[in-house]
Amino acid sequence: MTNSHARLVERASVAVFVVFFLNGFNFATWAARLPAIRDGLDFSPAQMGALLLVGAVGSLVALPLSGMVVERLGARRTVFAFAVLNAVGLVIASVGVAFGQVLVVGFGLVLFGIGTSVWDAAMNLEGAAVEQHLGRTIMPRYHAGFSFGTVAAAGLAAVMAWLHVPVVVHVPIAVVASVVVVGLVVRRFLTPADEAAVAHEDAPEKGARGALAAWLEPRTLLIGLIVLAAGLTEGSANDWVSLAVVDGFSTGEALGALAFGVFVAAMTSMRWFGVALLDRRGRVVVLRVCAVLSLVGLLVFALAGPLWLALVGVVAWGAGAAFGFPVGLSAAADDPRRAPARVSVVATIGYSAFLAGPPLIGLLAQHVGYRHALLVVIVPIALGLCVVGAAAPLRVGAPDEAPTPRD
Template sequence: MSAEAPAVSRSVVVAWRNAVFAVFAINGFALATWMSRVPAVRDALGASTAEMGWVVFSIAAGSIVGLSSASHVLAWVGSRRTIAAAVVVGCVGLSVVGLGSTLSTHGVFVVVGLALLGCGMGMCDVAMNVEGAAAERELGRTVMPLFHAAFSGGTIAGAALGALAEWADVSTAVHFGAIAVASVAALGVSVRFLHLDAQGFAGAGDDAAHPGWRERLSMWADRRTLLIGLIVLGMAFAEGSANDWLALAMVDGHDVSNSTGAVVYGVFVTAMTVGRVAGVFFLDRYGRVPVLWTTTVLAAGGLLIVIFAPWAGLATAGVVLWGLGASLGFPVGMSAAADDSRTATARVSVVATIGYFAFLVGPPSIGFLGDGVGLLHALLLVFALIIVAGFATPAARERA
């Protein structure tokens, strides 16, 4: 932050923090709305596992577009407008997915809608993490995992509502359209309390404090940034593979119903939420690196249980460990990327883009592998990336 920046009052910071909580929750709610109905969309389209891999690929491709352009858009119009526009675009995409999967058996509308959803959520992801990191610095304590816990809380609500909609046989058009309207309305209440200026810094005063576009691009050559990105890549794969495939893997691999698959996904996001809330205590007491090592072991062990468990109940216990282990990689990576407030926007954009590469490569790769060896065994690819992320954890160490 600039030396000339005016002090931010406590009440403003608290309102700012609460608004960031709301934005995270809205995004999680909208994303879980789609994730919880993946089996229903698959059935409506009559798609194979490999074909669903390509369908899900579209949300990842849209995310990469949103993520890679986010730091430049933030510098141009500010995070408040970026977040508002991104959420609206994402909700339009969600509505298109619902209409496309209800009124047509052709996947083109679903693909277009998912691309819009991914683009909006990808751009919003960078903006809300930059907002969260700045609010965390103003508060002077660890808060980022709690912001991501709000995201997980939103996914719990979205998954629960998705399971209810599946059980009640509500069409995806009605379900997704209603969620899109509710999300935009909630955003309208909270977005006015966001506090970053057009350059991504609260109350920043001089242009010299803001990196130009060349310096923003140079973050792609920074070793520490890339290693933090590798941590986020592995843990985003651990989280994203559950978002994309857990419900379907439980249905196809452990012979549960569609509604039970949605409930198991809800178990996963609940475990992630618990891990993020509890993680604040452990991060403040033990530091980033020991906590990340521990969560790596939990995620890897839980995933192996899910893959090789002989019955669904034991697999669900593995889902709990998987969720706890995957809970902190992304938020801790965002905090580590934002250690330097001056380059926080650019670094967060780079790290988030690397992390979301998991969403780009993961869905089709798991889909293709799943066609040959089954979805459960295809998740061994996720296990390998979790191990790689574990070895990169020293890069997230707190800076003196």
């Protein structure tokens, strides 16, 4: 790699980090105000779960098509276009909350879900391409960027709640500013020629047939299960930890937003500083440790008596949720010849759990409360723990049925 090309790749890497940050910022700008949104609509836990599920439908419909969209538009145009759609959806939803119009909120959340899912897939594919150019592990730090964005949004939301700023004022200003920055930074993404440089002449067939083949690979599906567990672990906290603290401990909305911030801060710290741990101990060991941390953290949070002990559980829960998603995507991209299709499959599985699973927890919370409903997440975490060996680094060119881990 020449010096000029190296500088272009480093600039692209910074741009990807910023885009991840802003994606997390937009997501948490809405998620951290859920108590106010619930009160504004006068919704029960089951109704809140159903409302969030409406938004997830948009994401689940769009995710399988995201690869074709990126192929047609390119990463930079896809990220910007669907960031705009993400923001438009949140603006519409916040207006619906202000006027108590549930259908308007639902419509806005569908647009938000479509924008979020395609934006997510496109930035992960761009991140995988940059990682291949850099020749070193960087994906966890991109996802740390997402977490930094959620921390920033949670802190801002706590201040807005404390100042009693309405959702309809706070959310539109925040997400419109975010989209403006996205439009500026995507200009530094890799060009199509740069992205193609990681491909090989003997690359497998692209398009729908290549994508279908990736869905039939055992290793890819097992990695998808790992990412599914991680996505549900992270997504359930994003959607419900603030409400679980507010209702479970009879506290104010500001403290609920602060608890959400504690979760994402713990996850961010692990993603940022844990890269060295990945280099020393390897993916499989780190993923096992993270799964155990998530299990312990969820149990403590759901069953603890005092609030301070529940917050200790939130810290363990956040640290444990840190690596499953980014490490799973890196594992899917081990072979650059098949990386786009495999990353698309794993991202689709992971984001499906991230977006669709938490609303279903809301339906369960109607009967057992938010804290106890979160215990259901233990099941996919345990399943993911059983198959973490699938994420072992794959020797490029080794048969998919019998991957050979690198040292």
